[in-house]
Structure formats: structure tokens, C-alpha cells
Amino acid sequence: MGYANKVLEKLVQNFGDLEIVKHGNNTYTYNKLNNRANQIARVFLDLGVKKGDKYGILLYNSPEYLEIIFGLQKIKVIPVPINVRYGSTEFKYIYENADIKGIFIDNDFVEITKRVIKEQKFEKIEHIFVLNGPIDKNFSGMINYEKIIQDKDTTNLEIQVDDDEIGLLLYTGGTTGLPKGAMLTHANLYNATYLTPTHGMKLIKKKKIPAKALIPPSGMKMKFLIPTPIFHVSGLMPVLTNLGMRHLMIFPVNKSFSPKEICQIIQNEKITTVFMVPTMYRLWLTYSDIDKYDFSSLTMITSGGAKMPKEMKIQILEKFPNIVLVDGYGSTETIGTSTIAFMIHDDIPKIKKGYIGQIVTGIKMRVINEEGENVPVGEVGEMIYKGKSIMKGYYKDDIKTKEVFNDEGWLHSGDLCKMDNDGNVYYVGRTSDLIISGGEKIFPGEIEDILRTHPKINNVAIIGKKDDIWGQIVVAFIKLEPAEKMSSTEVTDFCTSKIASFKKPRIIKFVSSLPFTKTGKLNRIEIKKQAENLT
Template structure:
């Protein structure tokens, strides 16, 4: 059974219920299913076969949902692509994914034509302009509305096995080129019920409020999703809410606009919003936030990047009646693997790095490099097993074999500690560990401590090569507006509070840090920036994205105001 059968189910059982809204555009479940069926039949009439892959260069919109389901109904595979990519990144995904068609915004028509011409792309058979007026023609592309017009609204009778590919989603590429993660229909089903099942269990145990899954009296569940749909956070939220038959609202603006977010919450009586920490920071800093009635909010969800403890507390103090939902997940597990439900009363118990507990329906172990379970409280790699674990990496069997054990355990590459109550605390990536003087240092621990300084807005810690120490702990620091700070102040702040070997040996103040589209630290670019500012040679092992990253380094370097402390012989 294909995942799109869920849409068919809801269209049959409560077809007149609203499914998705954007501005003045509203689709019921029946309309969403009918339009997905029209696309499915149009593609079949155009000769599209099961297994063909279609890229999407689209903003959040109801059309994205109908395209996703329309493709899945005939066994074709959606491949969401980051619309901010340049030609180099797009060409990599184009070649790696074997897409034969594209769905694009009208805004990207010229960009797409230029890409085809300059990169000599000849085997894209179908390109559809999704938001073009129905009467607009293109010499080399299809008008999407014309393409599906007058097609049958009945469900195509095509057998879809639940172990067939339903999606290929590319990772964010924070440590190298993106990897194409294959999701089966079974993966999507599993991911869509994991969080609701876990929430229902905790509600039954009276550990969290019912408003996690049920609306307050007089309201209905409405989910606002500004998170981009080319990212796993957006995809997971969509498949979960469609799986539950809930109502999704998309912002109109393609760029994050805190005023629009506030207006939508107020006008639509939004109960739940899902955003990444960067969006929350912009939203919380919006000066007119208190001018809007945001009282309908009952759940604030976060993901895509680690939310600092200070931000969690700030949110719960600002909105004491909401439940803050945060956790840990990865593209390889279709998102959520651990989850934390936090209320205002939980503030005293919120610890640094806390990512909740394992969701119901998954297995997890914390292991050493030999796959042996580590003792409670010690650091080890998180490995996962469950129905939501990806099928593998597209066209990369070797990397798949290295990531997924034969017995189904997925290596996350992430480190954590677990206490005896099952609470999990994120430590960092294995690949980010700094080895200095024989000691292992987890960058996130140093970052979290430095962020407690009242003058520091953000910080990234990495290692740069050193002949004596192996690596030197290097801190790139962004100060809060209007503040000034010296390296000596940073060192003094670390004194007696973190281990001497963890203290930064190189300190540089920058105007901004390289981040991914969802606000995660871009570790390759951060490493390259640190090396560039320090003047060190690029190590041989960091080669995958040099061409792309050097441009970013130059852009950041031009904005950078550096103050350096470099004393290899300093005594602690």
C-alpha cells in the first residue's frame, strides 16, 4: 500500500474537511486528492513510468502536496531540491538522482533554462511551471494547470508495494556533498505515527497535556509550517499531519517573515507551529510580537537544529501555557528519533544538550567503536533500528553498507549520554571531535558554555592543525549587537569553569557564522573559515567542497573583524 492511500482514505471519510491553506487558497481533503489524481492521470498519459524521478524546485504550497501525492500514486518518486542551490550543487543532485522531470516556480524559469544551457542538460523530458496563470504558454515547458486540466479525478488503480521508494530526499550537506536518502512508503507510514503514538502514550500516563494531540475547547487543530519542504523537518511535519487528517497552513511569503507568522497565528487561531531555532530567534526578537493575539498556541515544535537551553527557557517564559516539543532526528530516520515535551513547570529541570527520550516504536543503543554498549552516563554513538530507518543512500551501496549494519542498526554518527531514567543528552558529531594533547574535546560542550556569557550571541568551536598539540581548540565568536570583548575576557570566563584542555587556544570574533538553510552550523565551512583566518593549510581530508566553500569563506572573511590569541606554549 502506498502512502498516498492515506490521502484517499481521508478524502473518502471526511472529504469536506480542510486539508491545507495558503492565503486565500484552501483545499479540502477531497480537492487535494482529486487534484493529485488529475496529475497522476496526466503523467500516465504523458508516458511517465513507475520509478521515474521528478525534482521539485518549489516553495511551500498546496501544489507541493498534490504533486507529492500525484507522483506517489503512480509509483513515481519526488525529489525535493533546495531552491537556493546554485548550478554546481543543482548539477550534482541532477546527475546523482537521475531525475527525468522538474516541477518549478515561475520565478525559476530563466534560472532553469540557463542551467540546461550552460550545463548541457538534454534528458529532462518534462518541466512544469506550477504557478503560471492558466493561459500562459511556454515554448519549452508545460503550464502545470493546463497539463492537469480536465483529467480524471478518480484514483488510478496502480499497485504500490510499501517497500518501493516513495521519496529521495537529499541531506543538508553540512559535512560534504548531499547524500540521496531513499524513503519507502513503509518508512513514511512509520514516521507519520511515531510522534503521535509516543504523545498518546504520555498523555495516557498523564505526563503531558492533552493539547499535544487534541485542540482546546472551541478550536480545531491547525498547524502552521514555515519550515522549507525540501528539508526533512518540513516533510516530516507534513506527512505526520496529513497522516492524522489535520489542517496545514503555509505562509504566503517564501522568506521567513515574523509579522506574517504573527498575523496568521492570530487570524487563523493556529494551535501548533513548527519552526527551526533560527526562525524562533527571529520571531522572538520581533519588536511587535506582543501586539498580536497569540493565545491560541498550545504547542511550539522545533527541529532541524539543536535549540539552546536558554532559548527553550525564553520560549516557555514568554508562552507559559504552551508545550515546547523538541528532540533529535536525522534525514536517515525520517526525522524524529528522540523527543522532549517541556512545559513552564519543567524549566528548572531543563539541562544542556537534553533531547528527550526515545520515541515509542524505535530501538536505540549507545555504543563504543566496537558496537559494545557503553555504561550508563558515558559518551557513545547513538545507533537506531526501526521501520522508519531509510532504505539506503541512492546509488551508494558502499556508504549504505557502512551506515546500516546487516542486523538493521543505523549508525547516526552522533554522540550522546543517557542517564538511568532514559533521558538523552546530545554531545556532538563523531567527526567533530577535537583531539588536543591526547584529550578528546566535544565542540558543543565548549560552545554551550561560551553561549552563557551575556555578551556572546553565537559561537562555533572547531580544531585547527598544530604540530605540538595535534589540534588547537578554536572559537569563532559572534557578539551581541553593541558589545565588545577581548580574547582575554573569553579565556578568563573559561577559567575554573571548564577543563583547561577544553579552553579555546585561538579566539576570533566574526560578524556571522556559516549556517545551513535551517540554521545548523555548517561544519565544513566553519572549519574552512577558521583555517583561512588562522592562515593554516587546508588538511587533505577536507576536500569535498573546497570549490564551493572557498567562496563562502571569502564572503565571511570580508565581514570579519579578528582578534587573535594564539599561544601554543601558554600554561593552563
Template sequence: MENTPHKLSYLSGTSNTPLLGITIGDQFDQTVAQYPNNDALIVYHQNIRWTYQQLQQEVDQCARAFMTIGLQKGDRIGIWAPNRYEWLVTQIATAKIGAILVNINPSYRVHELKYALNQSGCKMLITADQFKQSNYTQMLYELAPELNTCPAGQLKSKELPNLTTIIRLHSDDSPGMYPWQYFIDTFAEDTSAEALAVQQTGLAFDEPINIQYTSGTTGYPKGATLSHHNILNNGYFVARTMNFTDQDRLIIPVPLYHCFGMVMGNLGCITHGATMIYPSEGFEPDKVLQAAEQDKATAIYGVPTMFIAELEHPDFDKHNYGSLRTGIMAGSPCPIEVMKQVQSKMHMSEVQIAYGMTETSPVSTQTRVGTPLQKQVSTVGQIHPHLEVKVIDPETGKVVPVNTAGELCTRGYSVMLGYWNDEEKTRQAIDNARWMHTGDLATIDEDGYINIVGRIKDMIIRGGENVYPREIEEFLYTHPDISDVQVIGVPDKKYGEEIMAWVKLKEGKALTLEDIKEFCQGKIAHFKVPRYVKFTDEFPMTVTGKIRKVEMRKVSVQELGLESEKMETA
């Protein structure tokens, strides 16, 4: 693939490899036919080792069970669980019947869960029992007490009006919910393989298949709606750029609810007949290191904080990493030293950096094998095949000259269909010429390498999680003693950025940092809870009355002594 240098900041990704014009279900069946005995899925914590043929049996049973209870093309099915085999089975089974999978962040609590289920109109939810500090079952009974008295599959809930069926990833009975295996065993046999094949044949690759919630600046998440074509091709070209074959074995410690896990990981492997390895439910560095040696992995995915935790683990030197070759670091800027150590100590000489956003399926740019080290550690690589990017002046909309910062925009097969049931927000993000406006500030150099230099929006990236200040501000406004609040990101060596709130209290009221943390506990996801709080009587303002968050960050960094936390990034 070539990049012709342009004087203007515009790139078009050419390729001799055509896009896949096929649905996810059909692509999966083709891969199974080609590589039936290849290892498809290894899940350490569930003791699963399945070939592609075995995985297909599980997927088809699940899809037939969905059809038996009346799920149809276009129906929304939510999944609220960490990394487990049932996640992958559900992902492919929903794609085979044309149902839309709604990814629900495992960190979500009651308030966020209710919003996602109702905004997407989920008919069914597949839920884990519990994970880390979250007891999912308990939260569901809190939201829908009607579960205590209704038969499974017949929920009529005041708070969750669309939801009828909950499947729990546990063997024990729970009132109003089906255990996973019971559901499959009971309903799969009532729909024939022929009926599933007919259903699958009736699908088109441009139809929506997935909704992923991305936090919104208005305080409510937006449901990026993605088609088979969007995510199947993106997974395919991410893995192809890494020179994947059916012999590759990829460790996926990143969450499946995110594009990094389910698209770049699962679909990247499925399009190549490669092996997916889930070392643990959530990220555990020692489990990644064990799996790398035990299963002779060739690649590892992660955000920089994960690679740092692996490199710093006390057992790091006890394992052999000779089989590793490549992998992807994405989600937030990568410190240069970390990149060098991953290449040398972890044997990942071909490790790559990728950049994108949920709304673009996700990847738009990626470094290549053979990219000069300096470009590897200072850019997010070159444009992906079949895509276009440009950098514009946010004020005028005109394309800027090379090496000039402006807003990065992406166009091509990867741009989402839109935000679910939100035409206004969709119009704000995707213009009439189908360019997705990323809100990121970037430059493009003479060689076509892209560098992300900042963010137009005030988004905070904490350990790979996108956090929007407005959402936390809206929540903290509900505290009876808080008069005004502004949330910013401050530098942090471990997570890249940490959450800080500037709080203005109501007359005569007093609060502490601990009070605010306690108020957030269990109400918003743990990674959104402020680590620092500054109590203030006023905020830095512009002449026109706009809050100067840049000034707030500067003051906070100084007051907290965080100058040394800023890292040199790749």
C-alpha cells in the same frame, strides 16, 4: 509507552499503537473519507483554503496528468520550490503513482542543482520561478540552453541528460517549460480516475517514494532514499506524541524540502486529519504571528532561531496566542531561556523538542507532554515508539554504560533504504545489523533520556541547516589563489554556529574576506558562505599530520572574541 531503565545505553521504544502498514496515497484517501470537510490546507500567500475533499481533487488531477505524460512507478520527479500549495499536491500525487519525489533545496545554485538532478536521474522537474535571491528560471536556461528551442516536455540537454520535462510554478509562458495550471488542465483529463486507482493499488509501502539530499563529508550530497513506510509512520508518531487530533491546526514555517516540513508537518497532519498552514513562502516571523491569531492555530514548528525571531518581533504583543498548545523545536540545540518564553509568552505549554536525521525519516527521540522541565531543556527526550537506540564506543562498537558518551545509533522502521545509487556510502552508514550510525555523540541517562553532547563528524549546524566543512573546502580549493583551506564552525548567538574558513594563500597572492565572499556568491548556497576568514601560513596539526579542528575553533573563538556567543542550550 514505557522505558525500562537499563544499565547499558540501550533503549527499545514500546507502543500499544501499531505501525501503519499502508502507502501514503491510501492513507491520504482514508483521511479524506473520514474528515472530508475539515480544513486541510491554508496558504496565506496564495490565498488558498481547501478542505480535505478539495485537496484530494487537486492531488488526483495532478497524479492523472503525471500518468498521461508517461511517468511511472520508480521515476524520479524533482521539486525545487519554497513552501507553496503545489509542493504538497506534488508530494501526495507522486506518492499515488509511485514516482519518487526528489527534494531540491531552494538555496541550491547551478552546481548543486545539476548534481542532484543527475545523481537521482530526474525525468521531470517542478520549479518555482524565483525565490529570495534565486532566479530559478534563469539558472535552468543557463544549465540547459536547449530549453530556448525545444517544445515543452521534449528537453534533450547535454548537461541534464535524464531531464525531459520542466513545469514552472508561474502562469506566464516560458520556452521549453509547461506552466503548472496549463499542464494540469491539458493532461489530467486523458487519464481516468479508474486508471489512477489501479496504479495506486499496485504500490507497496516498502517501495522508495522520496530522495532527500543531505550534505556529504566528501563534498557531494548523498540522496537518503525513504519509503512510504519510513516517512508516513514517522510523521504519524511525531504528531501522535504531541497528542494531535483532527482539530489541530499546525503552522509550518519550516521548509517543505526538509523532513521537518514534509514529514513532521505535512504527513503528521495528513495522518490525523489536521490542518496544514503555510504562512509564507520562506520564513517571515510576522506572518507566523498573524496566522497564529487569525487561524486559531494550536501548534507551531520551528528551529530555535525562528522562535527567537518571533519572540523579538516588534509586533509580538499585538497578537493573541490563546489557541496555541504545542509545537516542536528541532534542528539545533535550544537555548533554555527561549524554551521558557515559548512556553509562557506564546502559550505553547506543551512545546516539545525532537531529534533525528534525514536518514532516519527523521525523528528518533522526542520529549513528551509532562516531561519534567529540567529534562525538557537539557535532553532531546525519550525514544520514539517502535525504534531502538544504543550508544556505542566508536572504537570497539560495544554498548557503553549509561551516562557515558559514545556514538548514537538507531534501528527500526525509520532507517532509510539507503543512499541513492551509492552502496559504499550506505554500507558505511548502516551496519549489517541495520543500525544507522548517526555520527553524533550522545549519552543516555538512567531514566532513558537522551542528550546529544557533540558530533563525531565536524558537521556545522547553522540555523538548523547542516553544513559539512568538506563541501565548502572542496569548493574554495577551486580558487586559483588558494593553496589550502580548512572550514570550521564558530559560536553565534543568532544561528548557533557560523562558518569560518582558515585560508592558506599561494606564494605572492593576496585576498580579502570580501574577495572570498564574492567568489562564493551564486555558486554555493548562501548559508555555506564563510562569515569569517583567517589567513594563515599553517594549521594546527597532530603528530600524525591530522588537522586539529578543535584547536582551530579554540584559537578562532579567542581571536574573534566570541566567548560570549556561546549559549546555554536546552
């Protein structure tokens, strides 16, 4: 049974009038979400769209985003979320790689869509559905979304969708090269929806975490603020989870991240839970007017998408001592959470660097060495996974798929970690980022975490540079806080006594900015290119 049938249609049966998603003044119940999904499904049937065709979604977070995903899934058409920050070259790559037959776009993207299609002669793109604005009637295939769905039948369709069919094609962030399309089946999506809640409820029953982590206090309604974009797994996962848990999701109206808007929504809507990536939390926590707002409704603060530094975890728990802090760790290939950490204020003394919690119920994980053998407790190795939420493979890339899955079906994450005797997992870094200097293994994240504690340093990137004598040497790219000055000697002196001498940066480059990918992660490929000519 397909995801939309198994989850959305079943929720409609018992909770049809319950409000589930809000965007500005636009609020959807389960009934409205399902009805409009059925309408877009019927539009596609009338247009003769075929099973397995792929349709891009180039939209900001909105209820319409969800109805499009579910509507396509109901008729075996594959949704392909696309990063709204991409430029024409990246759009071209996704259109070609995903074999896009049509696309849903916000009015903001009409001109760039027309330009890319004209320049690249994408004749196979048959339909361009435009939301939130007028269409260009002279451009072939352009359709007003609201007009075409408004009179369609809203009843459920009788189409059998198998669990193993592709329910979503979600592209990775592309931090190690071009983005790869992770094929997520309907079964993957279903199992991912309930991973975190199932794990959390087990911990509540064992009294290991407070009930308010998942169950709203008496008289309160669980309201979940999600500013992270749905085209990224850090936006998709909280959406799926809250859809299944029947918590009202609220999307910000601003098209770019606004700390002020986050504060206003939490106060005015009495938000109980917020999900953001660490970069968003950094901007929010340093917002000059943050203390002018009432955050007393908050019971849980959640994070994912990137590793949250120890210092930020402590900062959040000290600022909001009554909340539960949840930090999830995973990837597009695992559809989000693989390990998860629940923390309260009393846990502050126990929080260690790199801590990413424990393995989520329903996921199997091993930590292995280069020979594929399990490493002893406390030693660093690569995390590999098995589970019902793990992707089927990469679209049109059998070579990469075979590289990440071993013969026994374990997914190689490329992430390095270590575990202690209690099952706690500590993130160390990426296998591709590992620096080996004079035979010693050096993990960039360790050095970055230390340097970020210096009051003059805003951000830092550590990479390895080829060296004829040492094999590789450590290079630091450092962005200082505004108006601050710092010498290379100050940097190395700060590292003394904190890390071994062989881990100290040999080359230090102060920069005005650091390059990031379109998904907000450090672009280490670009940083390594910049390091090539440094001496």
C-alpha cells in the same frame, strides 16, 4: 500499498470534506488534495512517464507541493524535493545525482532552470512544469501546470504500489560533504507519519504530558503553522504527521521567513501549534513587535531540524507558560523524529543542557563505543537506530550506505549522546566534530552552549585545528552582538570555572558573520577551511 493509497485515499473516505491545508486564500480539503493528485498522476500516464523515473520539485511550501508528491507516488514515480536556496552548481549536482527526468518549478526559477539545462546540456530532462506564472513557449519541454491538469479525471487509479518501493528521494543537508539522497520507502513514510502521535498519545494516557499537546481544547480546532520548507525533513515531517492527524496545516505566503507574518498568522488564524527550527525561533522571539500580538490560542510550540539550546527552551516556556513545548530530534535518514521531549513550564528547573527527550515509540536505539559495545549509563557514545521509518539507503551510493548500516541493520547516526537511568537522552555532538586534544575528548557543542550565554556574543562555532604537539587545539569563531566589542582575554576568562582548562579556545577569531549551509546549519567544513591559516 503505497503511501498515498494507504494514508490519503483512506482519509478521503471518512473525512473528504475536512479542510487540511491552507496557503493564503487557497484552502484544500482532503477531497481536493486527492482529486488533484489523481489529475497529475494521469498527466504522467499520458506522457508515458515510467515507473521509477525521478522528478524534481523546486517549489515553495504550498498545497500544490503536496498534490505533486502524492500524484507521483500513486504511479510509482519518485518525487525529489530540491532546496529553493540552491544555486546553479548545486542544481546541477542534484539533477545529475538523482537522474532527474523532469521538474516542477515555481515561476521564480524559470530562468535559472533554463540556464542550468542549457549550460549542462541536460537532454534527459523531458518536462518542466511551471507553476504560478507564464512559461517560455520557445523552451523545449516547458509546460503550464494548471492548464495540463485541469481537465483530467479525478477518480482514484487502480495501480498497486508496494510498501518497499521508493516513495521519496530526500537529500540530506550536506554538512559533511555533498548532499546524499536518502531513499525513503512508502513503508518508511507511513510509519514516520504516526510515530510522534502514537508516542504522544501513550504519554497522555499515562498522564505524563497534558492532553492539549495533541488534543485541542473543547471548542477549538487544531491549526498547525508550518514555515519550515518541505524540501527539508523538518518541513516534511510535520506535514506528514498533521496529514495523518487531520489537523489543518497553514503555510506562510512570504517566500522568506518573516517574524511579522508568523505573528500575524498566529493571531488572525488562531493557531494552536507552530513548528519552527531554532534559528526561526531566535528571529521570532527577538522580533521588536512580538508583544503587540495575541498568542492566546497557542497550546503547543514544536521544534526540530537542529538542537534547541537549553536557554531557548526556558525562554519559550517563560514567555508562554501555558503551552507544551515539544522538541524532536532526528535526521533525514530516520525521517525526522528519533527522540522527543515534551516540556511544560513546571519542568524548567529540570531542563538540562543537551536534553533531547526520550526514544520515540517504534524506534530502537543503542548508545555504543568505538568497538560497537553498549556504553554504561551516563557515558558518551554514538547513537545507532533501528525501526520501520529508517531509510532504505543512499541513492547510487552503496559505499556510504554500507558505512552507515552495520551487519545487523543498525543505522549509525554519527551523533554522540549519553543516557541517564530514566531513559532521558542528552545530545553531545557529532562524531565528525569531536576534538581530541592531548588525549582528551572535547565536544564543541558544550563550549558553544556556554559561550552563547555571554551577553556580548550573538553566535559561535567551535572547531578543532591540527597541532603538532596536542594533536588538535580548540578554535573559536565568534560573532558579536551589534556594536559590541570583546577581547580574546574576556572570552577565556569567561570560560574559567565553567569548563576545564584544556577545553578553552587556544585561538579566537572574531568575525562579522558565520557561514551556514542551505539548510540553516553551521557550515563546519567552511569554518575549518578558514581556520587552516590561523595561528
